[in-house]
Amino acid sequence: MALRLGTVTTVVASSAAAARDILQRHDAAFSGRFVLDGTHVSAHYTHSMVWLPASSPRWRALRKVRSGELFAPHRLDMHQSLRQEKVHQLVSHVAQLARESAPVHVGRLAFTTALNLLSSTIFSTDLADLDDRHVKPGEFESVLAELNVTVGLPNLSDFIPEVAWLDLQGVRRRIEGLFQRLHAMMDEHIELHMRARAAGEPTKKNFLDVLLDYRNTDDNQGFERQTLLKLLSDLFSAGTDTSSATVEWAMAELLLNPSSMSRARQELDQVIGSKEQVEESDIGQLKYLQAIVKETFRLHPPAPFLLPHVAETTTQVQGYTIPKGTRLLVNVWAIGHDGKVWPEPEKFMPERFLEKEVDFKGRDFELLPFGSGRRMCPGTPLAVRIVHLMLASLLHRFKWKLPVDVEKKGLDMTERLGVNLSMATPLEAIATPV
Template sequence: MTSQFFLMLVVITSTSFVFMLFIKLQEKTRVRAKRLPPGPWKLPVLGNLHQLNGDSPHVSLQHLSNDYGPLMFLQLGSVPTLVISSADVAREIFRTHDLIFSGRPRSYAAKKFSYNFNNISLAPYGEHWRAVRKIVIMEILSSKRVQSFQAVRYEEVMLMLQFIAQSLTKPIDLSRLTLLLSNNIVCRVAFGQKSDSGEYNGRSRFDELLHQAQALLGKSSMADFLPWMGWLNMFNGVKASIEKTFREIDNFFDEEIQHHLDPRRPKPEHEDLVDVLLQIHRDADATLNFKQIKGVLMDIFVAGTDTSSATLVWTMAELIRNPSVMRRAQNEVRGVVKGKEAVEESDLSELMYLKMVVKEALRLHPPAPLLVPRETTEDCRIGEYEIPSGTRVLINAKAIATDPEYWEHPFEFRPERFLNSSIDFKGQNYELIPFGVGRRACPGINFAIPLIELALASLLYSFDWELPPGMRIEDFDMEEAPGITMHKKTLLFLMATAYTST
């Protein structure tokens, strides 16, 4: 009897709340209907949630934008949402309203994994964010600091090539190898050593935890769109999964910080990023606490491993589907590096076609096709439309980079399109923004690109590549996996043959 009464109470309370929410949303819609950008018809309570494909929301949004325009308004549950799908709209907004569009929405997973928004990527815009971002750009991701880790990148790429050379009789799992490469480099750069199993024939527990964290951050729950349903996370396993994964990662970070604080620790030959962050923590003029240090470390791992690996996999997948492009890229690399044992970073500046290959891969396969969501901090006007404060903003970087208004044959892999073109991916050309734009653009671009270019050039220099026996290019799967980072859904297995220069 008690359980039935409790169930009835929950149903009545929920129904009443839904009804009041519906009335409130209807009133808000009527008030603003004439001023908001166009968008599709909305269902009560759910709004436009039913029109999004959970696995590929950027595809759903692109289809909707084709009907309603490049500046589109959606109601995702109780969250007003603006979708930007063209370079022209992005240019207008971020040249004049970048500051207003620099907020960040809050979700349960984001709050937990950012140490209560004590990081860069997910922290709300404000004094704290500016202070931490300045530290990271000046001390962690400066050109000088990135250059100082050149030997680490070279050594880890060589280890990956050695593993491939020992595995030539069977298909090579490039999805796993490139992820291990990224993780090993980031671990050595951050902690001075690899995680507990950084060998290329295994995968560490820390790697698994990062993969889980990235999946949880990229997975939307109903509570993110209907906050009053947050209690569901206690029963559907979401809260438990987030808490468990966070606790294990937090323990890992704590152990590394305590190891670096141990006075018995031998003085390292080169300081790692934890050394740098702890030194800033000790500085009387700095206010970097341990939560902020761990928040920065979470940013470095979540943003610095998956994205580089995914870009390498998509690039190799496109090259295997376009043999003439691969041959041209290989001929360039082998012509520049001829006579050396391996590619060196000093060679990269001469590999102009390879740079176009990477640029084209980032155009077709931006690591985060919707970038990191933003939120408006004030009311503002865009053309004839009024955008309310607190509106979530999704920038469809994939739709922008495949807009036929700017790109000829937009869905074809054609690196040559960048010949005699000044378009780059550093945030100044709105047609190509895989790393974002404005104040909230990804600050890790200087860290990611040297790794991607060195690894790609090395794979092309040392080996010839082909599909496994029995597989045809026509049957090659290019489906995208769901998640905050756009991975290839099926693992990339290729056959390698050692290249011998003559």
Template sequence: MAALLPWLAWFIITLLAVYILNLLAQARRGLPPGPRPLPIVGSLHLLGNQPHRSLARLSKIYGPLMSLRMGSVTTVVVSSPEVAREFLQRHDAVFTNRSVPDATGNHSRNSVAWLPNEPRWRALRKSMGTELFSPHRLDALQHLRRDKVQELVHHVGRLASNGEAVNVGRVAFITSLNLVSRTIFSRDMTSLDDHGGSKEFQELVVGIMEAVGSPNLSDFFPALAGADLQGWRRRLARLFARQHRIFDTEIDGRLRGRETGEPRKNDFLDLLLDVAAKDDNTAGLDRDTLRSMFTDLFSAGSDTSSSTVEWAMVELLQNPFSMANACDELARVIGSGKSIQESDIGKLPYLQAVIKETFRLHPPAPLLLPRHAQVEIKIMGYTISKGSRVLVNVWAMGRDKAIWPEPDKFMPQRFLDRTVDLRGGDFELIPFGGGRRVCPGMPLAIRMVHLLLASLLHHFKWSLPVEAERNGVDMTEKFGVTLTKAVPLCAIATPI
């Protein structure tokens, strides 16, 4: 034991020396202010299980542009619209690349969400914008989504007639999943009734989102990434492989149908296969890229949309005045007994205000997807070093009392007299991000969220169970890639 003491002392001295040198180097680099890091772990101990809230509290001490050392990675956190504009608009080219989670493994090499800013990524983005998410393409496929919403209304109606509470997040998630699958494959990938093996795909999507959003030592200590100590990369690889087999079945079936002369469906799969078959396939739409694209669409399109609908319902149920205004507008504009069309959304300003207020209080991705500084750059007098990870805390921006009066209150009316573009033009509200990395599926997501919420409100009167009325609704959040409700909302629906 005595022989080990000199080695232990040497190790402690070396560790302290590295720590002190790191602090001095950080000061010399002129990084934004931030908490003093501990040896090895840096400021990881300050995050807790609600990092968006912890970082918001720290920003009140150190300012809207601060830096922290997360393990061995320098992380810059942006917490105000003015600073966000600097990073996502004025200096967008420097921060266009993503900081890729280690767990995504090979998937990131073909994913529009994670590919670096290079010709292939730009070609894929262009194809998505012109071939998939343009207004005329979405209009052409809206009948597929309308069918899914009618199924949702019928399912909730059956639960209501049986006296069963509705798990709003669950039915919204499954419907969102099928809205996406109808748009891509012209068929359902799961079922509201969970019959047969349809639940497998739903579980795959949930598993992938949970794995990507889980804290991973490999992201905080890149030198350890090769060991995959927590096994997230291996777990995700298995989930991706199972999901890709399902996608391959869809792709192979469609290709065989083309060979035998089956009628075209003109859905996303047909459109993408057309692009892949062109001689000038600059987007590089090979099989691996199609798989990754479908994974991104299902993950982003279902989880974020359903969580927004659930949070909106939670807020409306706790704010009867807002609920009454939304329902009155729907009855006046749509009319009793009529189904809502996507073209009706523009005629419903209060419903749009409800969605904006929900995005403000409960942004689907509270820290957006992380960016990566490609070069060293000076911003607002501070040095952002090359390789820094950049997080934009849109949750903190939505709760900033300097921007929003009474920021913790649900008040949709604040958006009736205030024009705010949630598509990335106004940095006070950027639930889909901003700049070149704004979410490419945003046009579809906006349609889906409004259609789902409007249909639930228009066809049913909603109330909380007696216990929730008496004890209050548990508003605890579950942090991950998306900010979901930890305790599902179960509400009572009564047909109108």
């Protein structure tokens, strides 16, 4: 489907076949990235793998360090015990809430857990407090949440570039202020880390150490301080909302579908048994849990659209000519709700993934929560581990129900549109230890 959005020609791919053509068959031709106006602040787009041209040396260097180092299997395995520790802290906090008969703010706690998991992996320290009843959300936490909302706002400057310099909605100014606050906080941690290294203190072999070591290699491609700040900004903004929103949606769907909740718990009882804690090594045996996560990605993808691509050359796709410079959007939400591919697409049915082999790693275009091709999200391996471990642990240790007032009026499943697809009304649930 071709649209004229403002002064920009945009092609929207809303089927698996069209997505395959754009992301696989013509991957190189459509590997360009449309740079959102808000990311021009502080020249963010010139240092960010998300927005850099895929042909640039810096993009290739960033891709190499993210895929080959930060998110490589051996590196993720090194930090497995850290993920277990953070999820154990989550479970302990939920247990405390259960003893007090207090509701669990599922998305909020999942967000905080994901943030602390990332900050511990990157800086070897926590940046947020799970107990938000007595402690206001921290500065880092608040900035990240606001940044993810603001970047997702429809911005007139992106549809009529001729007036972008006016910043009519003030989006660029808001993003600039948020980036300044975020970078200042991260800069403190980087500076402390660099001083410790200069003083000869033992390195902690966290993500920041890996990145600082990479700066000293011959192929660092201008990996200066600003590039480091932008890379960390991308890691935090992408790695918190995506994981927490998926856990929240999955819990909401399970609360509305008690038979699925029961089947998931039965599987956990069979595989985990009396063990107190679910381990990452258990996830491969939890086939129904994996199906729940896939079904959640299908119904509620992390983002309704993949970030916009741009045609680098004029290309023929399915009999249509797509001129150079055309903006391309892949409608992940529409693909996941296509009745030709998914029977009863609005229904939550994890069983459908037990009957057919469909994965979300970019090879099956019916399910594309993280994209595909060279522009696929490089943090997918970490996000997948976090989501499965958090969800399995919450289901294994607790029985869940909705608060009485929510059960009476019905759970609000309205989606809030933004850079991430989150619940408009945050999910609250009552946990009972088992």
